Amino acid sequence: AFPGDASWLASIAPEEANFRQALEWSYARGDARSLSELSGGLVPFWITRAQPIEGLRWLERAIAGDQDLPAILRAQCRETAGYFLLQLGDLAAAAPFIYEAVALARACGDLRLLRNTIQTQGNLATAQRDFARAMALHIETEHVARAVAAESPNGDFYIGAQLGLQGLVAQQAGDTATAIARITAGMSYLRAPGGRRRLGMLLGELGIIQIMIGQFHEAAPNLLQSVALTWHTGYDRALARTLQGVGAVAAAT
Secondary structure, X not given: OOOOOHHHHHHHHHHHHHHHHHHHHHHHHOOHHHHHHHHHHOHHHHHHOOOHHHHHHHXXXXXXXXXXXXXXXXXXXXXXXXXXXXXOOOHHHHHHHHHHHHHHHHHHOOHHHHHHHHHHHHHHHHHOOOHHHHHHHHHHHXXXXXXXXXXXXOHHHHHHHHHHHHHHHHHHHOOHHHHHHHHHHXXXXXXXXXXXXXXXXXXXXXXXXXXXXXXXXXXXXXXHHHHHHHOOOOOHHHHHHHHHHHHXXXXXX
């Protein structure tokens, strides 16, 4: 399951109360493994429902008792806790979780896990405005994603995500040409299952860039498609930014 992919959400959402009961039961019994596995499994649900605070609460409880669990589980929970803290704007609290997750992933040699953890470290570097470091991390993640794409479900999605993230880093660093090239390249991979949320966000960012360089007519269809893709995905910040872009196009034309 990928965040924003509506194909599974309708069947999962009615079970939310049962998931909470299972989490409470695992926590009350001190069942660290069940708590970690269930918390990790619910991450796409929490992301799609825009529930970072609830997700973080359970992940922190899982991490507090996971010292004897396998490195893969420990890395997964730390990476996602760091991701949620980034979403909440707490970079100082996110960093230790993310750095530990990357170290665990490198130690256990799981390339899919490494792909996910380095991506989040790249997002942290972007938030810290260390754009050179962020670009290097997202390029490394792209290489790992390509290495495991053939054996990963929807492996192209991860390649597209990394190209898109490289474009967003270039955009913030002021390199418009690279931003457009990487975002455009990334979108071609994201028309796969699970890519809806990321594709909608990248279309919106491409439209914003086009507005900034005066390409209002080119921006309009990208922004409108972005709105259509992100309207029901829980990606409220991306949707708000895209709607601002639509307003800018309307005002200019």
